[in-house]
Amino acid sequence: MLLSRQAPNSTMFRSILSRNIVQKSSRLVYRCPTPLISRMGLSVSARTNQLSRTPVGGSESKKGGGFKESTVEFSAGKATLLFLIVGGLSYYIFEREKKRLESEQHSEDTRGFGRPQIGGNPFDLTDQDGNKFTEQNLLGKFSLVYFGFSHCPDICPDELDKLGVWLDTLKKDNIKTQPIFVTCDPARDSPEVLKEYLKDFHEGIVGLTGSYDDIKKMCKQYRVYFSTPPDVKPGQDYLVDHSVFFYLMDPEGQFVEAIGLNYDETSGAEKIKQCVRGYLPKAEREKLAKKNKSFWW
Structure with a gap:
């Protein structure tokens, strides 16, 4: 049937x-x-x-008897995210290390043969509080040395304002520098005058003055040009012309970089950061130079 x-x-x-x-x-x-x-x-x-309980056309998992769930899309998303994070971090480290090596090379070039000696020699001046200030006060910290005078009508105030912006920017990155203002007009810029003048700018700026010969000696060390007459009578009016540079000195009191008018509030701070991060103490520089020499020979 x-x-x-x-x-x-x-x-x-x-x-x-x-x-x-x-x-x-x-x-x-x-x-x-x-x-x-x-x-x-x-x-x-x-x-x-x-x-x-398996749907028609479906398949059972080997372990639990449940349904197989596709995780391909989820795993691919996690892999892509991981790739982007690792790639971005690797690029950041590479670029930072590249800049550091370039800074180290630049610092070595400034110390190389055939370049004029800037700073690094003894000097003896007086700060705005009447205290003695010598080359020993440059040791153990980065310093920014600027040469100007209190009667400057425009350039010096503008540069000191820019210096204040740099100092605030560097402080955010835990980079401490010692700002120094050396007068090119010692006849009019006594410690008391400098102290009153620097009140209008960033706190912490050290004002230095001294005799005409002491100022001339330091300006010569830093290759600074200035036109202050040597014999000035009290009350005499005159103009002063001078070089406009910030000289970055390392914790060993050695010259690193000259930062001129072509650097603004942003680029100047970045340049200082680059130099500070690329700094190597003398012992490490000598060790590295010895290692490179043994590698090539």
């Missing part, structure tokens, strides 16, 4: 299920005629004869 191809109605299917429900091990096991369930589009476990 041929089986009908017509699907059973719902009443007939419930009747068949109710007759084949068997209680085993505190769980219900449905035993339905396999042909009937197959005709309804369900799959049957061949081993236990249980209704499979």
